[in-house]
Amino acid sequence: MTTAPARTAVLTTSDVAVHFGGIKAVDGVDLGIAPGEILGILGPNGSGKSTLLAAVTRLVPLTRGRLSLDGTDYTGSPAYRLARRGIARTFQTVRLLPDLTVLENVQLGADLHLPRASRLRELLRRGAVPEVAEAVERTGIGDALDRRPGELSYGTARRVEIARALAAGPRVLLLDEPTAGMNQPERREVAGLLRRLRDEGLAQLLVEHDVQMMVDTCDRLLAMNQGVRIAEGAPTDVVEDAGVQSAYLGRPSGPQQGGFAPVEPQQSHLAATREREAGRAADR
Ligand SMILES: Nc1ncnc2c1ncn2[C@@H]1O[C@H](COP(=O)(O)OP(=O)(O)OP(=O)(O)O)[C@@H](O)[C@H]1O
């Protein structure tokens, strides 16, 4: 199994660990993402995927390890600085500002690049900056611009989150279950968008439970279980890996099992995600 992308990585993690008391949510993960590459993270519920994204975006303190962007260590940088340097993300739980319109929410992403003093003036002056218009167009949310997040369907709210991340003009985009709760056509649309962004050179880290979508969309997969990497490499190799089959797909490993079969996102997982949407604000 390969452990590094063929091209020079824009973002790397080295021995990254995040422990919550005795819980080793992430325990020594190395990864690298190259420009124009989608690295997928696969793993069962609680395996540490979201915590890894939170570590990369400096939203949780690292227990150990290093992070670097373009070869420069950023382990000690605050989260807001990373956004300005080109790392954007979406969250597993939709996080839109409820009192702002869809357009205003997307504009918040682009505002990262405006000097602080002129931010408000700029917001008032312009309708939308080109990056915002492009993000809106690419995510297909043009009909929803004047609505508030509370009026949106789940799938549309998720697309607004992606638009907000794109409006920042990132070089690295981290997506935590961007299609959870979407139907198949919506999911295919988002996967197509991610592939187009990849072809334009964007480096992406994608967390999803839809195994078939991950195989179809990602250039490489990294499988996690209990905070550690259990496999990494070409998507079909990873999903056929005996350890991954047993950890993620809940199948006993062994040649008589007949290998990987495409699965829909786990219903139990989807239910758990919706439950989180309803009640819990604790995820990062
Ligand atoms: N703030 C926290 N405090 C304590 N434990 C946490 C915290 N955040 C996450 N954990 C624990 O860390 C482990 C990894 O959680 P994480 O949310 O990263 O998993 P995940 O792979 O994203 O799961 P899912 O597929 O359900 O989203 C779990 O055991 C979780 O309960």
Ligand SMILES: [Mg+2]
């Ligand atoms: Mg998660």
